[in-house]
Amino acid sequence: MVSQNGKESRPLALQRDSLWYKDAVIYQLHVRTFCDSNADGIGDFAGLTQRLDYLQELGITAVWLLPFYPSPLRDDGYDIADYTSVHATYGSLEDFKTFLTAAHSRGIRIIIEMVLNHTSDQHPWFKEARSSRENPKRDWYVWSQTDTRYQGVPIVFVDTETSNWAWDPISKSYYWHRFFSHQPDLNFDNPAVFEAVWDVMKFWLNLGVDGFRLDAVAYLVEREGTLCENLPETHAIIRELRKRLDLAYPGTMLLAEANQWPADVRAYFGDGDEFHAAFHFPLMPRMFMAVKLEDRKPIIEILEQTPEIPDSCQWFIFLRNHDELTLEMVTDVERDYMYDEYAMDKTMRINRGIRRRLAPMMNNDRRRIELLNGLLMSISGTPTIYYGDEIGMGDNIYLGDRNGVRTPMQWNSASNAGFSLADPERLYAPVISNAVYGYQAVNVDSQKRSEHSLLRWMKSLIQVRNAFQVFSRGTIQFLNPSNHRVLAYMRQFGDETVLVVNNLSSSAQAVELDVQRYKGYIPIEMFGRNLFPRFGNLPYLLTLGPYQFYWFQLRRI
């Protein structure tokens, strides 16, 4: 079965490489959305397990699961009511274990979501804490007799919350919440809280999970006179978690969700003794901007500002995820531009972001979808694919909150898109059924059968990426051709050198690349394996069609 440190759950191959998260291609999904095995209209672990072959075939190497814990589901599961169980609609803990073993047997690692900052107000800890001021768990949360402490701390969900304090009529005092008022923040000044969350993490690690994506890590600790974000005390907590993790569960990893500027996120890597990885939030909107602006400037600018990180650490990058396309890490001018270009209809906007999927944002332009995925897979960082984007799924902006990008996975053209055998009315959310993105037109089965489908193309893209560690571990050096519509960079790792050239524009472009340093090398186009003319003394002239990109392996023969 499962040992104390969970290693037996993983095949030997998965145990060996402690830097696996650097080479990973992540697939993000919510159990609810993927496959329903029991016809109740909601995806579950048994259904997900059935679809693991699909994920293996796609070439992804890790799955990041969104919260699947028991929860009142007032924040898509980020309001956890029980940390050591599975929401009944998704199956049982046994189902999870089966899934985990099946994934590992296919070489797929599992990263689960862990929300440490807060619980649901339905969590037993909070129920006890609010029951009386004398309760032993009272101090597990942050209480106050006034709502004036920590003045000036920003409110995250500005569309719904007016304060970070909420009044508790039971214990007649205020409790602190950085997110929704039904999500009270845990008090990490209390050592018992730390030990409790570590026990939770151990529970899952002992089952064999490979890592945690820690939600809202910037907000763990509160201090008067600060923004209650990124505090030294928060880093101390992370360091202690990491220390224990490395000691007891080597080869597992911590992934930070910190929607901050790279310079601020950098601190969460510490000296390689805090997080193993963190999402690079500001890069994502800039990739969209660069394609719309047809100018590499936004990408170059943000990556130039991205500090170096310890060798053992890695940025995780993504195009879209389960949340809105966040526009927190952009200037006002940039945000307005993104809204005007990608969310003219105000229904597409939520909080400070855009609630749309990749394909609709690209107007279903296959060339642009491919270009962005090509960037995702070739720029430095571990790529994360949001479920359904590999087939170009659409969204439903008329569903509330961010549910429009959380609709059922489209497997085939059968009823409910093959997601569920339940009556359509019973589905947790309607399937996309419009003429362009509907499941009849966009689904896995049809794309498997079509030689030139997006799915097939994505598979080959991932396959090439997985074949060269230079993409996951290599250095990146941007070339500076005078044509700003072209983004070109060299990736290098050991003996592997790759030149990536992207045409960000809608028209054909010519570009001259200064590759003098690589004089004598032969560029080999990595998808067709065709040889291109050898680099010589002159600038290397390339022409690229609209949104076209090249990956060249450079060989000196």
Next chain:
Amino acid sequence: MVEDTFLADDLLRQLMSVGEVDLLVGISSHNAASTISHAVHAIEQSFQQHFVRQRVVIVNVGSGDKSEDGVVATGFGNFVEKNVRLPRITSLRTIHRVTANFSGPPSPGIALRTILAAADLLRARACAVVSPATSNLTPDSIANLLRPVYREKFDFVAPLYTRHKYQGLLARNLLYPMSRAVFGCGIRELYSDEWGFSGRLAALCLNQDVWHEEAIRARPEAWMAISAISSDFRCCEAFLGEKSQAVKGPGTDIVEVLRQTVGTLFWCLETQQSLWLDCERSQPLPTFGPAHELTSEPTDLDRHRIFEMFRSGVTELEPILSSILDPETHSEIKSIVSLEEGKFRFKSDIWVRTLYDFAASYHHAVINRDHILQALTPLYRGMTFSFLVEHSDSSQAEMEAASEMLCVEFELQKPYLRERWKAKVEVKS
């Protein structure tokens, strides 16, 4: 085939890299080593403050001589965007910079032709030319030139400046009223270092076979303005504020100034006669910002010297004037030359007829055209003297009223110009 090689390969390579743009600002760094830096900075600021989303390019035409152009100091040709800290207001896109060298002896005409070619090839929607010699060039003033074209679909934007009441007298008393009467649409600053234009107008002007004409090489801006107003392009004026010259150019030599400015105006009359001979209209241009603004700082003008130069000039050039002016006009000029300084006035009707006589004589080339232009100098001095005396205490409104009356006089007498213009043709035929 010479025309095919007007643009150097290096410039073409740079343009290829820039691609299509929304906005283009042209500048010439030739002999502007000390001022180019400020101008380029103002352009960049203008893009960053007013056109953050647009595809933009700065085209600098220089001699390639660092000591003359100061191109190194401005960072021209350096395409690397330096690392900047976010968030801040900045252009979303790269601000492209293109540097071109003169394809012949440096001249404003060649600089403009290069800029127009770049605008045409880059399919620029709105363009402006600015001068590094304008020391108070601001981001706002550049935006004021570009915005009417880019947003309001105008084809030509002429500048308006805050002027001292005695500044710009050549424009006030000659260039503006005459061009307005002749072409039916007046531009107050026909000769300026700054103006805006559309890609459409750029393409039209670029394709004209005029670039080897002396008038165009020296002062191409008036030709471009007149091309716009005489060809039904949408024209307007935009207020740019005060104008300070960092360095005094050749503009201080009135003979040379007249040769260049009036020379180009007469040349335009000549080359575009089919467009104005039958034109009866006279319409004001839309204006963005104040129509005009005057300052009244004291200025030193030696009126007595101006009057003496008028009187001596007319006397010395008597034979030449007799071949240029209509006998009746000539007679009236001779009669006012003899007046004492205190009683002297150059009446507007005589001034208008004088100019029309000069224009017609230029057309008929009764004598060497350069001599015709030089012969105008003393008469212009006489008009200037008369203006200074008449308006020493005038308010802005009074000066504007007088200016408007002069325009009307030019318009009323346009048949006279037409008659004199055609007269010789009839004789010839």
